[in-house]
Amino acid sequence: QREEFTSYLYQVLDRYEMNKPESIHMEKNIPNTKAYVWMDRDKITQVLDNVITNAIKYSPDGGKIRVKLDIRRHYLLVSIQDQGMGIAYDKLDKIFERFYRVDKARNRKLGGTGLGLAITKELVEAHHGQIWAQSSEGKGTTILFTLPLMSSKRGDVR
Numbered sequence: 345q346r347e348e349f350t351s352y353l354y355q356v357l358d359r360y361e362m363n364k365p366e367s368i369h370m371e372k373n374i375p376n377t378k379a380y381v382w383m384d385r386d387k388i389t390q391v392l393d394n395v396i397t398n399a400i401k402y403s404p405d406g407g408k409i410r411v412k413l414d415i416r417r418h419y420l421l422v423s424i425q426d427q428g429m430g431i432a433y434d435k436l437d438k439i440f441e442r443f444y445r446v447d448k449a450r451n452r453k454l455g456g457t458g459l460g461l462a463i464t465k466e467l468v469e470a471h472h473g474q475i476w477a478q479s480s481e482g483k484g485t486t487i488l489f490t491l492p493l494m495s496s497k498r499g500d501v502r
């Protein structure tokens with residue numbers, strides 16, 4: 345379905361602001377521009393949910409979570425940055441594998457199956473987007489994903 349992403353993202357984040365722990369601060373950097381994408385709303389909501397849940401789960405109290413939307417010429421870029429424990433450089437690709445969890449002992453108490461990001465990657469790729477991670481151990485992690493924009497020249501039929 346054709347969706348306007350900017351207002352959709354505001355809606356999803358507003359829901360988080362109401363439900364998140366008080367000790368986590370969320371910062372939004374979202375432009376005032378309309379961006380049309382072809383997406384399954386429920387599936388992209390699951391993507392955002394998995395990534396934001398991780399950011400909260402792997403962050404200390406008082407951590408800041410920054411959500412940024414960049415609108416480029418042919419795609420949009422969403423980045424979710426946290427100030428948590430981070431991920432070692434050699435493990436950055438592995439976190440998108442099924443059942444992979446960075447530190448089993450450390451993570452056991454945090455719970456989870458290690459499927460969240462594997463499903464997330466499948467959903468983003470099913471939308472012809474890409475997803476990757478940047479991180480610095482001890483400083484935080486940023487998960488970035490893209491979605492192709494609908495061209496207004498082509499097919500913008502009403």
Ligand code: ATP
Binds near residue numbers: 428430444455461462
């Ligand atoms: P699930 O999402 O299935 O409940 P999970 O959170 O362990 O379990 P994934 O979301 O797939 O699984 O993440 C895989 C692993 O990547 C996590 O176990 C964690 O070690 C690491 N990871 C993911 N996001 C972050 C983050 N924001 N900061 C630090 N480590 C992370």
Ligand code: MG
Binds near residue numbers: 394397398456460461
């Ligand atoms: Mg997870």
